[in-house]
Amino acid sequence: MATNSLTLESVRHSLIRQEDSIIFSLIERAHFPINSPTYSQSYVSNSIHTFSGSLLRFVVEETEAILAKIATNFGLQICLYIPGEVDAGRYANPEEHPFFPEDLPPSVVPPHNFAKFLHPPAASININKDIWDTYINKLLQLFVAPGDDGNYASTAASDLVCLQALSRRIHYGKLVAEVKFRESPQEYEPAIHTKDRDTLMKLLTFEKVEEAVMKRVAKKAMMFGQEVTLNKDGNLGKYKVDPSVVSRLYGDSIIPLTKLVQVEYLLRRLD
Numbered sequence: 285m286a287t288n289s290l291t292l293e294s295v296r297h298s299l300i301r302q303e304d305s306i307i308f309s310l311i312e313r314a315h316f317p318i319n320s321p322t323y324s325q326s327y328v329s330n331s332i333h334t335f336s337g338s339l340l341r342f343v344v345e346e347t348e349a350i351l352a353k354i355a356t357n358f359g360l361q362i363c364l365y366i367p368g369e370v371d372a373g374r375y376a377n378p379e380e381h382p383f384f385p386e387d388l389p390p391s392v393v394p395p396h397n398f399a400k401f402l403h404p405p406a407a408s409i410n411i412n413k414d415i416w417d418t419y420i421n422k423l424l425q426l427f428v429a430p431g432d433d434g435n436y437a438s439t440a441a442s443d444l445v446c447l448q449a450l451s452r453r454i455h456y457g458k459l460v461a462e463v464k465f466r467e468s469p470q471e472y473e474p475a476i477h478t479k480d481r482d483t484l485m486k487l488l489t490f491e492k493v494e495e496a497v498m499k500r501v502a503k504k505a506m507m508f509g510q511e512v513t514l515n516k517d518g519n520l521g522k523y524k525v526d527p528s529v530v531s532r533l534y535g536d537s538i539i540p541l542t543k544l545v546q547v548e549y550l551l552r553r554l555d
């Protein structure tokens with residue numbers, strides 16, 4: 285991450301690229317029906333007696349523990365921020381946030397010196413709990429068909445990829461907010477001093493950009509999710525994930541959560 289050269293254009297470019305990862309992850313997840321035992325506590329606790337939580341939680345916690353061990357190498361990064369403890373060696377990539385930061389094991393590889401672009405209190409912002417709840421209770425039902433095919437492990441693995449892509453995009457709001465603040469600190473400072481969330485929200489909002497995002501993700505969902513056949517009259521008009529739903533996920537959840545991260549970041553920008 286060449287963070288010192290970040291501009292509004294380059295952070296927007298990254299958000300555009302991340303759209304691809306999010307849409308592909310949704311397409312992969314939509315391949316399975318809802319498979320509700322993946323999210324129920326009883327399914328796992330009946331078989332793994334040492335763990336109380338859903339299969340999805342088990343998969344995410346275990347994966348994060350492995351990623352934390354190799355946190356600063358090979359580009360496989362996870363933010364090792366432990367609440368209450370800002371330790372440069374363990375606070376690794378500021379773009380990654382664990383869903384379960386408690387009890388992560390220490391890294392077994394030497395720390396990488398990530399460029400310090402963000403204001404340090406940014407480390408305390410992690411809204412993955414909201415992202416988790418939104419994903420499970422609101423988003424899944426919108427793009428996944430009802431039903432149960434028994435593929436719970438694959439379902440949880442696909443959910444993990446969706447959650448990581450969403451979390452990365454939403455927390456990228458910290459970088460967006462920092463760039464916006466650096467471009468015109470005098471505009472933001474009064475509202476930061478008075479902790480005026482509404483004004484901060486207005487200042488950082490660009491409606492035209494949001495409209496473009498929502499149109500573009502629908503178009504990408506059409507292109508990435510079309511059924512490809514060799515038959516001339518094929519399956520035109522059939523998509524693996526409904527493009528209008530992808531647009532809605534962005535408009536109703538992903539963009540608002542990214543803006544929430546931006547506001548939270550700006551509120552701490554002068555601490």
Ligand SMILES: C=C(O[C@@H]1C=C(C(=O)O)C=C[C@H]1O)C(=O)O
Nearest residue numbers: 460488489490493494497539542
């Ligand atoms: C991310 C930005 O900030 C806001 C949030 C947006 C988003 O989440 O896509 C888009 C425009 C802005 O209203 C931006 O300005 O690019």
